[in-house]
Amino acid sequence: MKLSRRLFIRDGVATVTLGLAAPAFLAEIAQAQSIPGRRLVVVYLAGGNDALNTLVPYQDASYYSRRPTIAIPAGQVLQVGTDAAGRALGLHPRLTALRSIFDQGRLALVQRTGYANSSRSHFEGGDIWGTANPQNSTGSGWLGRYLDTLPRPVDALAAWNTTDETPRALKSAITGVPAIANAATYNFSSPNQGVAAQQERNTAEVMASNLAPGRPHLALLNGANLGAIETLDRVAQARTYTPTVAYPNNGFALALRTVAGAIVKGIGSKVYWVSTGGYDTHAQQGANGGGAYANLMGTLGDGLGAFYTDMRNQGLSNDTTVIVFSEFSRRISENGSGGTDHGAAGVMMVLGGSVRGGLHGTSPSLAPGNPTLENSSGDVHYETDFRSVYATLLDNWLGVSSVSVLNGDFKAGAPAIF
Amino acid sequence: MSQLDPAVDHLLRRAGFGASAADVETYRDMSPAAAVAHLVDYAGRPDDVDERIGRPDHVQVSTNNLFAPDIDIDDARQRWMFRMVHSRRPLQEKMAMFWHNHFATAFSKLANDSGTKQAAKLLTAKPGSLRGPMGQIELFREYGMGSYRDLLFRFSQHAATVIWLDGQFNTKTKPQENFGREIMELFSVGVGYYTEPDVYAAARVFSGWNLRESEGYSDNDMNAYKEFVYNADQHETSEKTFSFPIYSDGSKTIPSRSESAGMQDGIDLITALAFHPETARRLARKFWNFFVSEIVPPDPAFVSATANVYLQSGTRIGPVVYSVLNSPWFNDPSAVYARYSWPAEFVVRSIKEVGWQNLSVDKARAPMSNMGQALYEPPNVAGWPLGANWFSTSTMLARSNFAATLASSQKGFLAVGLQEQATSPQALMTAMLDRITPAPFDALPQQALLNYLVAGGAWTGNESQVSTRAAGLARLLVASSEYQLV
Numbered sequence: 001m002k003l004s005r006r007l008f009i010r011d012g013v014a015t016v017t018l019g020l021a022a023p024a025f026l027a028e029i030a031q032a033q034s035i036p037g038r039r040l041v042v043v044y045l046a047g048g049n050d051a052l053n054t055l056v057p058y059q060d061a062s063y064y065s066r067r068p069t070i071a072i073p074a075g076q077v078l079q080v081g082t083d084a085a086g087r088a089l090g091l092h093p094r095l096t097a098l099r100s101i102f103d104q105g106r107l108a109l110v111q112r113t114g115y116a117n118s119s120r121s122h123f124e125g126g127d128i129w130g131t132a133n134p135q136n137s138t139g140s141g142w143l144g145r146y147l148d149t150l151p152r153p154v155d156a157l158a159a160w161n162t163t164d165e166t167p168r169a170l171k172s173a174i175t176g177v178p179a180i181a182n183a184a185t186y187n188f189s190s191p192n193q194g195v196a197a198q199q200e201r202n203t204a205e206v207m208a209s210n211l212a213p214g215r216p217h218l219a220l221l222n223g224a225n226l227g228a229i230e231t232l233d234r235v236a237q238a239r240t241y242t243p244t245v246a247y248p249n250n251g252f253a254l255a256l257r258t259v260a261g262a263i264v265k266g267i268g269s270k271v272y273w274v275s276t277g278g279y280d281t282h283a284q285q286g287a288n289g290g291g292a293y294a295n296l297m298g299t300l301g302d303g304l305g306a307f308y309t310d311m312r313n314q315g316l317s318n319d320t321t322v323i324v325f326s327e328f329s330r331r332i333s334e335n336g337s338g339g340t341d342h343g344a345a346g347v348m349m350v351l352g353g354s355v356r357g358g359l360h361g362t363s364p365s366l367a368p369g370n371p372t373l374e375n376s377s378g379d380v381h382y383e384t385d386f387r388s389v390y391a392t393l394l395d396n397w398l399g400v401s402s403v404s405v406l407n408g409d410f411k412a413g414a415p416a417i418f
Numbered sequence: 419m420s421q422l423d424p425a426v427d428h429l430l431r432r433a434g435f436g437a438s439a440a441d442v443e444t445y446r447d448m449s450p451a452a453a454v455a456h457l458v459d460y461a462g463r464p465d466d467v468d469e470r471i472g473r474p475d476h477v478q479v480s481t482n483n484l485f486a487p488d489i490d491i492d493d494a495r496q497r498w499m500f501r502m503v504h505s506r507r508p509l510q511e512k513m514a515m516f517w518h519n520h521f522a523t524a525f526s527k528l529a530n531d532s533g534t535k536q537a538a539k540l541l542t543a544k545p546g547s548l549r550g551p552m553g554q555i556e557l558f559r560e561y562g563m564g565s566y567r568d569l570l571f572r573f574s575q576h577a578a579t580v581i582w583l584d585g586q587f588n589t590k591t592k593p594q595e596n597f598g599r600e601i602m603e604l605f606s607v608g609v610g611y612y613t614e615p616d617v618y619a620a621a622r623v624f625s626g627w628n629l630r631e632s633e634g635y636s637d638n639d640m641n642a643y644k645e646f647v648y649n650a651d652q653h654e655t656s657e658k659t660f661s662f663p664i665y666s667d668g669s670k671t672i673p674s675r676s677e678s679a680g681m682q683d684g685i686d687l688i689t690a691l692a693f694h695p696e697t698a699r700r701l702a703r704k705f706w707n708f709f710v711s712e713i714v715p716p717d718p719a720f721v722s723a724t725a726n727v728y729l730q731s732g733t734r735i736g737p738v739v740y741s742v743l744n745s746p747w748f749n750d751p752s753a754v755y756a757r758y759s760w761p762a763e764f765v766v767r768s769i770k771e772v773g774w775q776n777l778s779v780d781k782a783r784a785p786m787s788n789m790g791q792a793l794y795e796p797p798n799v800a801g802w803p804l805g806a807n808w809f810s811t812s813t814m815l816a817r818s819n820f821a822a823t824l825a826s827s828q829k830g831f832l833a834v835g836l837q838e839q840a841t842s843p844q845a846l847m848t849a850m851l852d853r854i855t856p857a858p859f860d861a862l863p864q865q866a867l868l869n870y871l872v873a874g875g876a877w878t879g880n881e882s883q884v885s886t887r888a889a890g891l892a893r894l895l896v897a898s899s900e901y902q903l904v
Contacts, residue, residue, distance in 0.1 A: 122530075123527065123798065127798075138798075138800065156811050165787075165790070165797065166810075176809075176810035176811060177810065178810060178811045178812040179788070179810070179812040179813075180812060186812070186815065187819075188815070188818065188819070188822075189819045189822040189823070189826075190822050190826075190890070190893065191822055191825040191826035191829050191889035191890060191892075191893055192886050192889060192890055195874065196873075196874060196886050196887075196890055199870055199873040199874070199890070200870065200890050200893060200894060203866050203867065203869070203870040203873075203894055204818070204894060204897060204898075206862070206863070206866040207862070207863035207866050207867070207894070207898055207899070208899060209862070210860055210862045210863050212860060212899075215860075217712075217713050217756070217758070217806070217903070218857070218899055218900065218903070220806055220809070221758075221809055221814070221899035221902050221903070222899045224809040224810060224811055224813075224814040224899075225814050225818070225897075225898075225899050227811040227814075228811040228812070228814045228815040228818065231811055280530075
């Protein structure tokens with residue numbers, strides 16, 4: 001049996017990763033052979049992530065005076081250097097995995113992302129990030145419009161949403177996105193077992209293959225039915241994946257593991273959507289770098305770290321970019337209940353083997369009256385329009401014109417993340 | 419074919435949730451016109467359905483603790499599903515669902531604001547069950563066939579609505595536009611028939627339409643409550659001018675009023691919007707899609723006729739629905755099976771037709787969410803994306819797998835019930851299509867179904883074969899594309 005080089009490498013990696021991380025040179029060789037086609041994994045932090053405790057301006061005295069309870073002690077932060085404005089920054093102490101990716105030069109931290117007159121509503125804010133349209137956030141999503149540019153007929157698994165409901169960003173006029181929260185339950189169940197169950201599935205497939213001439217509404221339904229049946233086996237294939245690393249046992253990490261399975265098994269989805277919640281931290285965020293917010297950071301960092309390493313071990317990280325965003329950040333000053341209320345500009349993260357890592361943009365200065373602030377210095381004012389990050393992802397990663405997908409030219413001011 | 423007059427079958431799919439075996443007995447001898455009257459004039463029949471929760475011969479509910487549908491949203495979902503399956507007033511539930519979509523209000527935002535128990539109470543509490551106003555859904559049950567002006571007014575002054583559309587922040591110094599915009603965009607005339615200055619004016623009209631908490635309020639005290647309050651000192655008193663007439667004399671300006679009299683501003687605007695001819699036409703188009711067809715666009719003659727009934731009856735919905743269901747458009751052959759079922763319609767109809775013995779409606783709760791319709795959780799204020807938008811690979815798979823769950827739960831009962839009739843594959847098919855009513859099959863799927871019945875070997879009609887094939891057939895019929903149409 002003739003082994004392809006990639007298979008050989010993958011098997012080799014599988015062997016060596018029993019106890020060790022894959023040697024970087026093996027991964028680099030494998031990447032040269034990896035399947036064509038780039039993909040984007042979108043991670044949504046639901047509820048409004050407190051960016052100032054994610055990426056901490058640990059030398060800003062106002063950070064400590066305005067957050068007497070919840071500030072991360074300077075001695076605990078994971079230092080990542082100083083930004084273009086000379087402000088020293090550190091990651092939350094639970095983001096050790098992300099610091100490691102940062103040190104490899106593959107994590108970009110885009111500071112102060114947002115837009116003018118930032119919505120403080122979860123609902124509207126989420127829709128604005130989803131539609132990429134602060135003026136009218138009720139239409140299709142930016143990723144849905146990207147999917148609409150793909151040649152027809154579009155593959156039923158062109159995108160893969162790991163949450164139950166289609167997020168605004170993936171809403172499209174003409175491209176359906178399957179919601180496959182759990183590959184294990186994306187199956188065809190039956191009141192019977194064995195052969196009879198298989199016969200039901202075969203029968204359903206034949207029934208759905210009816211072109212239904214003269215009944216276009218029925219043909220549309222048959223298309224959805226057939227699309228489901230025809231994707232079952234590919235999703236089941238993704239389910240058979242054995243990762244090269246141990247993923248943490250929580251919903252977020254398991255969703256990333258499902259995504260990894262789909263990528264490694266060559267399912268071919270261009271966009272994956274993953275969400276993790278609990279970020280609406282109005283109360284009891286935790287003190288001294290611990291507590292509820294630290295748990296959120298642990299879940300985020302450990303999950304992303306496992307995924308990134310898994311992709312690298314598989315030689316697929318050069319084709320896989322992850323972005324992390326939230327609908328808004330939070331107030332600078334803590335509130336009366338040890339938490340923070342809804343704020344404005346936050347931090348986006350972009351990571352992957354092709355990402356130009358580092359600190360992009362500049363940190364706010366938190367002293368009242370500073371021009372990097374807004375809303376009577378209550379909130380962080382945006383510096384980078386979030387749509388310019390979308391624009392560079394579309395133009396330089398997914399390879400489509402951002403101007404048509406975003407209905408406007410937002411390239412100006414885009415961070416150089418590729 | 420079902421055992422009912424096809425016109426009555428059609429009517430029950432639209433004005434109800436399909437027909438169970440018991441419903442077949444009720445409607446068997448009714449003419450279509452008599453059935454319309456029976457469905458619409460439900461006020462004379464007792465609303466006793468909730469008392470039957472937990473009784474034998476009904477679909478079951480499941481709960482970990484005490485069944486508490488007034489304060490637990492999952493229990494509330496089960497109660498509503500139970501009502502859809504068993505109410506003797508199916509049109510009342512259908513209209514509640516229509517208004518729940520039209521006045522879409524989501525549990526999660528209310529829970530964010532007031533905790534899960536108060537949020538459930540705000541949406542679902544039965545009148546008189548707990549202190550405080552009745553749940554929003556009960557408004558739709560109680561007043562859903564009355565005057566639209568009245569319904570819009572009650573909806574606008576419901577605490578759930580105030581929280582949902584940020585009315586508590588509507589003060590005279592910072593008029594809040596959310597409600598002022600939506601009442602024109604979604605609840606009345608629609609986009610194109612109001613201007614941005616109208617939105618600003620409406621925000622000022624509703625300034626002071628706020629929220630009040632009962633004394634000693636706490637989220638966890640079930641006898642505590644939030645309710646609407648007109649906060650006179652937060653009302654902005656100057657006159658407000660609109661681009662459309664507010665008063666019957668054609669005047670477009672709501673006069674300046676004192677703070678104490680200022681609530682009348684909102685009442686005047688609501689009345690004007692309810693009686694606006696464009697509201698009449700917009701509702702007529704919505705009723706076309708809900709009752710008549712999603713495949714054929716609204717016939718202008720229907721829109722005009724229905725809008726006239728609405729305006730001439732003083733915006734009363736009962737006469738409008740009566741007129742729609744008796745109209746030639748409703749009874750046109752092109753309207754039959756010309757709607758895409760909502761997940762709730764699909765689930766309830768399938769339970770009614772396949773059976774519910776030893777089945778809990780809770781089995782449908784998670785699947786409905788996967789189908790795209792968690793009750794009390796519309797995706798946004800515009801309601802659910804209807805029609806073909808209900809269908810994607812994953813939502814279709816969710817429907818398909820619910821069909822499997824349902825057929826599996828009824829497997830033994832189906833086998834016993836059909837054993838005698840199942841003398842041949844064709845006979846089993848005929849007997850099954852007496853109760854399960856998909857849109858007609860073309861030759862290809864029909865042959866595929868017959869092939870399935872003998873795929874395990876020649877027909878013997880023995881117990882094991884009937885048990886396997888009847889359940890499998892029920893699953894395939896309910897999961898078919900044809901069955902998704904109503």
